[in-house]
Amino acid sequence: xxxxxRMSKLFxxxxxxxxxxxxxxxxxxxPGRTTFDYEPGTQRKVDFSVVNSEKDDINIVVLxxxxxxxxxxxxxxxxxxxxxxxxxxxxxxxxMPQNLAPGAHSSEIVILQLPGRSSVSDAFVGGTVAxxxxxxxxxxxxxxxxxxxxxxxxxxxxxxxxxxxxxxRGDLDLVRVGGTIDIFSSLNEKIATVxxxxxSILSKxxxxxxxxxxxxxxxxxxxRAVATxxxxxxxxxxxxxxxxxxxxxxxxxxxxxxxxxxxxxxFEILVENKWSQEIKGAYAEMQVxxxxxxxxxxxxxxxxxxxxxxxxxxxxxxxxxGVRKGTxxxxxxxxxxxxxxQQSLKLEISENDINVVGVGYxxxxxxxxxxxGGLTTILIAGIIILVLVNLSWFLFFRRKLKHRQ
Numbered sequence: 107x108x109x110x111x112r113m114s115k116l117f118x119x120x121x122x123x124x125x126x127x128x129x130x131x132x133x134x135x136x137p138g139r140t141t142f143d144y145e146p147g148t149q150r151k152v153d154f155s156v157v158n159s160e161k162d163d164i165n166i167v168v169l170x171x172x173x174x175x176x177x178x179x180x181x182x183x184x185x186x187x188x189x190x191x192x193x194x195x196x197x198x199x200x201x202m203p204q205n206l207a208p209g210a211h212s213s214e215i216v217i218l219q220l221p222g223r224s225s226v227s228d229a230f231v232g233g234t235v236a237x238x239x240x241x242x243x244x245x246x247x248x249x250x251x252x253x254x255x256x257x258x259x260x261x262x263x264x265x266x267x268x269x270x271x272x273x274x275r276g277d278l279d280l281v282r283v284g285g286t287i288d289i290f291s292s293l294n295e296k297i298a299t300v301x302x303x304x305x306s307i308l309s310k311x312x313x314x315x316x317x318x319x320x321x322x323x324x325x326x327x328x329x330r331a332v333a334t335x336x337x338x339x340x341x342x343x344x345x346x347x348x349x350x351x352x353x354x355x356x357x358x359x360x361x362x363x364x365x366x367x368x369x370x371x372x373f374e375i376l377v378e379n380k381w382s383q384e385i386k387g388a389y390a391e392m393q394v395x396x397x398x399x400x401x402x403x404x405x406x407x408x409x410x411x412x413x414x415x416x417x418x419x420x421x422x423x424x425x426x427x428g429v430r431k432g433t434x435x436x437x438x439x440x441x442x443x444x445x446x447x448q449q450s451l452k453l454e455i456s457e458n459d460i461n462v463v464g465v466g467y468x469x470x471x472x473x474x475x476x477x478x479g480g481l482t483t484i485l486i487a488g489i490i491i492l493v494l495v496n497l498s499w500f501l502f503f504r505r506k507l508k509h510r511q
Contacts, residue, residue, distance in 0.1 A: 133156065133157065133158070133159065133164075133166075133217060133219050133235045133236075133237045134156070134157035134159050134237060135154060135155065135156055135157065135217055135237040135238070135239045136154065136155050136157065136239075137154060137239060138238075138239055138240065139239065139240040139241075139242060140152050140154075140239070140240070140241055140242070141242040141243075141244060142200070142202075142241075142242070142243045142244070143243075143244060143246075143310060144202065144206060144243055144244060144245040144246065145202055146202050146203070146204050146205070146206070147202060147204065148202050149199060149200065149201050149202070150199070150200045150202070151197060151198075151199050151200075152197065152198055152199075152200065152241075153195060153196070153197050154195075154196055154197070154198070154215070154239050155193045155194065155195050155196070156187070156193060156194045156196060156217050156237075157192065157193045158187045158189075158191055158192055158193065158194075161189045161190070161192065162189055163186070163187070163188055163189050164186065164187050164219050164220075165184070165185075165186050165219070165220040166184060166185050166186065166187060166194075166217060166218065166219060166220070167183065167184045167217075167218045167220060168180055168182060168183050168184065168196065168215065168216070168217050168218070169183070169215075169216050169218070170198075170213055170214070170215055170216070171213065171214050171216060172212055172213030172214050172241075173211050173212060173213055174200070174203070174211055174212065174213035174241060174243065175213050176203075177200060177201045177202070177203045177213075178198050178199070178200050178201075178213060178215070178241065179198065179199045179201075180196070180197075180198050180215070181196050181197040181198065182196055198215060198241070200241060200243075202243065206243065206245045207245065208245045208246065208247040208248065208251075209244070209245060209247070210242055210243070210244050210245075211242070211243045211244075211245065212240055212241060212242045212243070213240070213241045214238045214239070214240050214241070215238065215239045215240075215241065216236055216237075216238050217236065217237050217238070217239075218235070218236050219235040219236070244275070246275060246276060246277045246309065246310065247275050247276045247277070248276065248277060249276050249277070249278055250274075250276045250278045250279075250280055250337065250338055250340065251274070251275045251276035252272055252273065252274055252275065252276070252280060252283070252307075252335065252337045252340070252342060253272070253273045253275050253342075254270055254271065254272045254273075254333070254335045254342055254344050255270065255271045255344060256268065256269075256270055256331065256333050256344045256345065256346045257269040257270075257271070258331060258346060258348045260321075261321050261322075261350055261351075264320060264321060264322030265318050265319065265320055265321065265322075266318070266319045266321045266348070266350070267316065267317075267318050267319075268287045268300070268302070268316065268317045268318070268319065268331060268333065269314050269315075269316050270285060270302065270314060270315045270316070270317075270333055270335060270344070271312060271313075271314050272307060272312070272313060272314070272315060272335060272337070273307075273310075273311070273312040274307040274308060274309050274310060274311050274312075275310075276309060277309055278309060279306065279307065279308045279309050280306060280307040280308075280337045280338055281306050281338050282304055282306065282336075282337065282338055283304065283305050283306065283307055283313075283315060283335065283336070283337045283338075284301070284302050284303065284304035284305070284315060284335075284336055285301070285302045285315055285317075285333055285334055285335040285336055286299055286300065286301050286302070286317075286333070286334050287299070287300050287301075287302070287317050287319070287331050287332065287333045287334075288331070288332045288334070289319060289329055289330070289331055290329065290330045290331075290332065291327070291329060291382075292327055292328050292329070292382065292383055294330075297324075297329075298319060300317040300318065300319045301317060302315040302316055302317040303315055303316060303317075307337075315335075321350050324350050325350075325351075325382040325415060326349075326350055326351025326352065326380055326381055326382055327349070327350060327351065327381055327382025327383055327414075328347060328348075328349055328382075328383065329347070329348055329349070329350060330345060330346070330347050330348075331345060331346055331347075331348060332344075332345040333345065333346075351380065351381070352380070352381075354380055354381065354445065354447060355377045355378065355379060355380070355385060355388060355412070355440045355442060355447055356377065356378045356380050356447070357375070357376075357377060357438065357440065357447070357449055358376040358377060358378050358417060359375075359376045360373060360374065360375050360376070360438070360451075360462040361373075361374045361462075362374070362459075362460040362462070365458060365459060365460055366457070366458055367426055367429065367431065367455065367456070367457050367458070368426055368427050368428075368429070369425075369426060369427075370423050370424065370425050370426070371423065371424045371425075371426050371460055372421065372422075372423055373390075373392065373421070373422045373423070373424065374419055374420075374421060375390045375407065375419065375420040375421070375422065375438070376417060376418075376419055376420075377390070377412065377417065377418055377419075377420060377440060378416070378417045379412040379413065379414060379415060379416055379417075379418070380415070381414060381415070382414050382415060383414050384411055384412065384413050384414050385411070385412045385442050385443075386411045386442070386443075387409045387410075387411070387442060387443065388409065388410060388411070388412050388420075388440065388441065388442035389406055389407050389408065389409045389410070389420065389440075389441055389442075390406060390407045390420040390422055390438060390439070390440055390441075391404070391405075391406035391407075391422075391438070391439040391441060392404070392405055392406070392422060392424075392436055392437070392438050392439070393436060393437045393439075394424070394434050394435075394436045394453065395434060395435045395436065395437075396434070399435075402429075402434075403424055403429075405422050405423060405424050406422055407420040407421055407422040408421075426455070429455065430455075431455055431456055431457065432455060433452055433453065433454050433455070434452065434453045434455065435450070435451075435452060436450075436451045436452065436453050437449070437450055437451065438451055449464065450464075451463065451464055452464075
């Protein structure tokens with residue numbers, strides 16, 4: 107008997123899976139779920155509606171599966187709906203079983219749309235669809251018992267809001283309910299702790315406790331929140347991952363140096379990883395369009411990994427043989443994983459220059475000829491300046507220490 111019941115559930119689950127992935131959604135059902143508090147020996151009658159959303163001629167089968175299937179009876183187990191019938195009202199009756207254990211118990215009422223018959227043969231045609239309305243009975247726990255979730259909102263205006271819905275599932279009220287949220291970085295370092303308000307919750311009641319975290323000075327990246335809910339000297343934990351900022355690359359500048367028309371142009375593309383983790387497999391891709399809007403050239407840089415919160419140069423090359431002087435529309439894509447940043451540009455090409463112009467502003471002006479300024483030179487100059495500043499401070503403090511001696 108037990109094996110037969112398990113095989114029946116497995117069969118229905120497989121049938122449901124196959125039906126649900128068919129991609130044909132001509133059916134609907136409302137409500138999607140009905141929840142009851144446990145009252146043994148009572149009877150509940152529930153109306154629900156099957157919706158013929160595509161307005162087809164369809165045949166329907168209704169069945170029950172799950173833990174409470176022997177306690178649920180249906181008003182109809184099969185019927186047909188015409189294309190003019192938008193919905194059909196049905197009913198099920200739930201006889202509350204005796205001696206259910208504390209916790210949630212559920213069953214599913216499954217509405218199956220059978221495939222139709224072909225007008226020229228006895229073969230079945232079309233996809234088969236299944237929808238479900240769930241029946242849930244909740245049995246209270248003895249004493250005090252709580253269930254909690256964690257919802258994270260934001261950041262908005264630099265603040266992250268933690269909302270913890272708490273439901274009293276015991277047969278006694280909860281007098282004092284509050285909590286703390288510990289925030290961890292991607293390296294599992296605890297960086298902050300915030301506290302919620304404190305409330306009381308009646309038996310079977312659901313309320314929320316809330317805490318706010320100022321994330322305005324926090325680096326973008328993934329974080330983890332661990333909420334500890336304390337209710338009348340009992341504790342439960344719930345955690346969730348969330349992001350501050352966006353995982354993205356930003357375009358800082360583009361330069362083309364040592365350029366002569368008809369030769370290979372070297373594009374130096376400076377990008378910034380604004381994320382607190384390394385971005386792997388990033389590359390730049392550029393498309394150049396002719397006056398008819400057609401792609402006349404397409405080239406990209408090698409892929410590279412960009413360290414967290416750092417800048418990097420992407421190098422790509424364009425063979426300009428056959429290209430005439432003028433202004434060309436182009437699009438730059440910064441691609442990494444499934445993400446892509448897009449920037450519309452104009453390339454002003456002369457005999458010895460390629461100026462890259464963004465929307466209403468100059469991103470770069472190449473110096474042409476044999477100049478070797480470029481973004482690389484700027485980065486090296488910045489490093490040299492930092493070294494000189496640090497050396498000056500070192501000599502300054504060294505003199506002060508000698509004077510004290």
